[in-house]
Amino acid sequence: FATYERYYPAIGVSHEGVLEAFLDMESHPLEPGESLVGDWLYLGTCADIPKGLCEFADLVARQMQVQLKPWEMPTGHCSWYYYLDRISEQTVAGNLAALSADRDKLPIRYIQIDNGWSTEPGDWEANARFPRGMKAVADDIRAQGYLPGIWLMPFTAARTSRLFQAHPDWFVKNWKNDEIYGTPSLDFSVPAVREHIFNLFRRLSHEWGFRYIKLDAVIVNLAPGRHRDQHWTAVMNLREGYRVMRSAVTEDTFILGCTSPLAQSAGVVDGMRVSCDIFDRWEAVKDVFMRVFKRFYYHKRLFINDPDCLIIRTSANEDEECRRPCVRNAEEIRTFVTAMAASGGILMLSDKMSLLDRSQIELLSKLFPVNTEAAVPLDLMESNVPGVLDLGRRGRTRIMALINWTDVDRELRFEINRGHVFDFWSQRYLGLCDHRIRRTLAPHASALLFVTDDAPAAVVGVDDCLCPAVEQEYRDGVLTASFVKPGEKAMVAAAREIQSCEGGRARPVETAFGRLYEVTAVRGARTFRITFKPE
Structure with missing residues (x-):
């Protein structure tokens, strides 16, 4: 479909090979002579599936008039996957202190308080574990140089909440009677509901100061029943609800939809969870x-x-506050980090930060500066879980991630033009390669490869960033290049010996593939210049 503004759609193929398109009309009654208008259906073909999908998403964005803000990619910490709903002012303060101490390594932006802060759904007020109220906690977060984030379920209310008890007429009804349709679902065709939610979000953003708002459990709280306006649908209810929330907050407040209809939310949220929840085992990473x-x-x-x-984290980084013990091994964790970088999306950490050791902080730091572009899955039509991922080019370097999602050794391959190949995780230079790269990976393992255009001298790898954007130029026997991060090491492949190096210390590295030098920044230099000996 090219629009998703009225009904839930479905596309299927019959046993006879007939393409079928459906819209769920939600049992709406029709008066004599009345008609229902659905969403736009798009039929098209493409030879390149990934490219065609991108063009399709561009079409949907145009049809639905999506105008994305130029957000800095959100990065932060979320309380949920360590504490679940057992959070307090103390747990927030503890992670805030630990993150502040490692700000140079982990330059995140948001501290997001998840489920567990409120009295109950519908009555969005601080509970006894937050005795000073949420504005005070948000102020504490801001005082440490971060932006506060918060979680809620705005499309529903508990039946025991004051909101539900006072306004049962604000919720979607059954078609045949005035009973609530399933889980209470706020009816945004009711003007009083729109006013109530507007005032709630204005308080969250303008008064309390939250700048990242996670809206959860959305799809399970959208009832396809009878609204006050009987021409209203669940999708219309969703989009109107999001519009009201968006209109109430400050311009710099990021709205994240979670467990929400996806395309139906285009243009009315800033970010969207596109996966299931992450759990404790390897299989959960694969599912995500x-x-x-x-x-x-x-x-x-x-x-x-x-x-x-x-x-x-592993069990060594968990204490009595941990509500979700994790059992992934070191290889699986590294693959999780690789996949997260390849996603190009929001990066939220969810460990108890004070319990991570220095090697784990260093591992997380390699994600910064974050990648902001989604990798293109080159094996999209061959693999149930794509594992050949093209992260695109950064200057003269193409970055590729390979992931073996299976439980046996697996060969993965991709095509290249001639270039220098560097394996980030092993920090090994693999020489100049032509045409095709093949790697056999152990179960659950990953590789991150930099493929840099062939030149007499080039920066082919770094040691401290998974997706570096190295600026470099080789001309007349001189290589000029940038360091991505302070203190990192750049690996330079060259046809000739080094005569001098300004801005860095260069030392030769033993390799089976020609000359390789490790260049380390000196005195905080952000660029270096290498002059090579004449031939």
Whole structure:
């Protein structure tokens, strides 16, 4: 479909090979002579599936008049996957202190308080574990140089809440009687509901100061029943609700939809969870990225993709407060980090930060500066979980991620033009390669490869950033290049010996593939210049 503004659609293929398109009309009654108008259906063909999907998302964005703001990619910390709903002012303060101490390594932007802060759904007030109120907690976060974020379920209310008890007429009804349709679902065709939610979000953003608002459990709280306006649908209710929320907050407040209809939310949210929840085992990582990589084409067209949180802890980094013990091994964690970088989307950490050791902080730091472009899955039509991922070019370097999602050794391959190949995780230079790269990976393992255009001298790799944008130029025997991060090491492949190096210390590295030099910045230099000996 080319629009998603009225009904839930479905596309199928019959046993006879007939393409079928459906719209769920939600049992709306029709008066004599009345008609229902559905969403626009698009039929097209393409030879290149990934390219065609991107063009399709561009079409949907135009049809639905999506205008994305130029957001800095959200990065932050979310409380949910360590504490679940057992959070307090103390847990927020503890992670805030730990993150502040490592700000140079982990330059995140948001501290997001998840479920567990409120009295109950519908009555969005601080509970006893937040005795000073949420504005005071938000002020604490701002005082440390971060932006505060908060979680809520705005489309519903608990039946025991004061909101529900006072206004049962604000919720979607059954078609045949005035009973509530399933889980209470606020009816945004009711003017009083729109006013109530507007005032709630104005308080969250303008008064309390939250600048990242996560809206959860959306789809399960959208009832396809009878609204006050009987021409209203669940999708119309969703979009009107999001519009009201968006209109109430400050211009710099980021709205994230979570467990929400996807394309139906285009143009009315800033970011969208495009995966299931992450859980404790390897299989959960696989489930998450099966969805993330298949939905790559939504990213920065309909909204910013959210692949859910990154968790790198093991049992050694858990204490009695941990509500979700994790059992992934070191290889699986590294693959999780690789996949997160390849997603190009929102990066939210969700460990108890004070319990991570220095090697784990260093591992997380390699994600910065963050990649902001979704990798294109080159094996989209061959693999249930894509594992050949093209992260695109940064200057003269193409970045490729390979992931073996299976439980046996697997060969993965991709085509290249002639170039220098560097393996980031092993920090190994693999020489000049032509045409095709093949790698056999162990179960659950990953590789991140830099493929840099052939030149007499080039920066072919770095040691401290998964997706570096190295600026470099080789001319007349001189290589000029930038360091991406302070203190990092750049690997330079060259046909000739070095005569001098300004801005860095160069030392030769033993390799089977010609000359390789490790260049380390001196005195905080951000660029270096290497002059090579004449032939």
